[in-house]
Amino acid sequence: MLDHRLDSEYEELRRTVAEFANDVVAPKIGDYYEHNEFPYEIIREMGRMGLFGLPFPEEYGGMGGDYFALCLALEELARVDSSVAITLEAGVSLGAMPIFRFGTEEQKQEWLPRLCSGELLGAFGLTEPEGGSDAGATRTTARLDEETGEWVINGTKCFITNSGTDITGLVTVTALTESTTHSSEAGGKASTRPVISSIIVPAGTPGFTVSKKYSKVGWNASDTRELSFADCRVPAANLLGEVGRGYAQFLRILDEGRIAIAALSTGLAQGCVDQSLAYASERRAFGRTIGANQAIQFKIADMEMRAHTSRLAWRDAASRLLHGEPFKKEAAIAKLHSSDAAVVNAREATQIHGGYGFMNEFPVARFWRDCKILEIGEGTSEVQRMLIARELGMAS
Template sequence: MDLLSNDYRDLALTVREFARDVVAPVSAQHDAAYTFPYEVVAGMASMGLFGLPFPEEYGGQGGDYFGLCLALEELGKVDQSVAITLEAGVSLGAMPVYRFGNEAQKKEWLPSLTSGQALAAFGLTEAGAGSDASGTRTTAVLDGDHWVINGSKQFITNSGTSITRLVTVTARTGPEEISTILVPTDTPGFRAEPAYDKVGWHASDTHPLSFDDVRVPAENLLGERGRGYANFLRILDEGRIAIAALATGAAQGCVDESVKYASERVAFGQPIGRHQSIAFTIARMEARAHTARTAYYDAAARMLAGKPFKKEASIAKLVASEAAMDNARDATQIHGGYGFMNEYAVARHYRDSKVLEIGEGTTEVQLMLIARQVGL
């Protein structure tokens, strides 16, 4: 953090205090009850976090994507469910409208999304189209001046809350054509099915979605017809940097909890942190977190400078997600029996971190993308 400018440092410290004082005290409660933390989301909204990378003319804070990443790292240290709610709300919900929407669409949707008063979801994944999202089977047929959408989506974050107002859907609009269409959640025929029973991210809202003859105006087409898949690949490239920041936070959170526990827990007459095996394990955990942070800082810097960043985003996502999973495993071991109790943050990180190696591009997809970028 010493290398950050004053504005970035102040932002990170402010979110760190919010995470410590507001998020952490209710994390175990929401995790155990599988409840969406509306009061925490309202707090993030009042801080302007949902508007961080958007211009003020659309209700944003006039900041940038790196600022969002810093916020996600701080939130990820204490509660991944809260962090992914912000990440998906910004990167997957509002960002497609900002990047590809026309002026009318931006003015209609962005003020409520950037203020955090409403959430939007990103309807890409399907039961048979995950890593190979080009296998989309949802269809949208132009019928006069309306699109008629039929199909389903899977694993969609922020799609069923009481403040979800919009779902951006990829659908086949022709034999070899995928487009993106805006679907307000109050449209007849749209339904968020019952929430999943997940291993982790219990306080994150995730649903399958159904579209049964959903009719929306033709002007709800987002971006150019036939460019939906290509546009969402751009969104996913950016999102991988954000996920890397969240994962870095999780990795660092495991370090912080382990240092605290190893300094207090006494075994064989001394704090366990004085035993070399524990100390060296934590040292490796810190090295992983530092490496992950360096990777996402680099990817974000390239993106903001207008340079190619696909490879760096994949490297950051790969390194950070593995660091989070490895650190969660080590932190749980250091905590012993307590690490297996859900009231402890490291236990929740152990359950939560696995999906970081799956969502927004699996580890295998990142390796494939990196290999392509180096010419293989």
């Protein structure tokens, strides 16, 4: 018989992170958010808890857990705040995971212990100003200088999370390292295909410039910046994996990351339920609590349905990942459904709160500002539909 309940270790982790979110994050995050400040104190505590090392082996300073454990933590954090949750998600699945999945033993030993402890944050430099959803349209270049044994990187990246904090240690950058020419099978014109590789660029490297923080609609307590590279030189040994494998690497990383974003989205959707239940039981109008009105009850029932279904979706995708089964379609379904659920639940929660839902001191106002990016980051909703259709065998 199938049992969807968490085992004791997962449940203990979930409960611990939930207590931390409610007792530590909730009382402080509003002030950080309002002032657009990065919550270093909260992030340090998360590091001491081992959250940044959840899915990594103990030999690299990790907690010996798995991706499912990470997603549980993300959901519980996002029930209270998404800025803190996305800092963890990006630091682990985009910052540290590429090194763990594709790095050499030397790279793992150099970077993972400090990334797992939260001493350093990692970032993933993929998106470019002219690229957007077309991640293969990379314009950033990396030329290997044979005389010095260094990669010379030039280009620009945008919307990069965790890239400019005081504890950012590295950015893994995708870049064109060469082009290859292929002849068509019919003997027609030859075509040139880009060869994309991934290269580790430590923070503070000369030629690597971090722009000021974006002025964002939401996620105001997280760090997001544009990066530029002007003859930025790093050792040849900073190549992540093999030359030309960068595209395949980031596709794998994004597939996994969509499960994490789905868990985060589920947390936001559930947080909207939590806040609406509390408010509806206290707010009185026309002589009774608004929760006594069937219209409000139906809204909250639908919100709970969306959050519950989203949770089942991301847990199914994560389970497939852990069992080594194909999970691309399920990750796309989870990301698509849960991000939509987050947006709808945030809208409904704001409506339930009325004018108070438009005030920043109420968490649902923060949820409303944070939810929309979930339909965009790590693959737009349109991209998820495209991936699902392809996995169903439909022609592209």
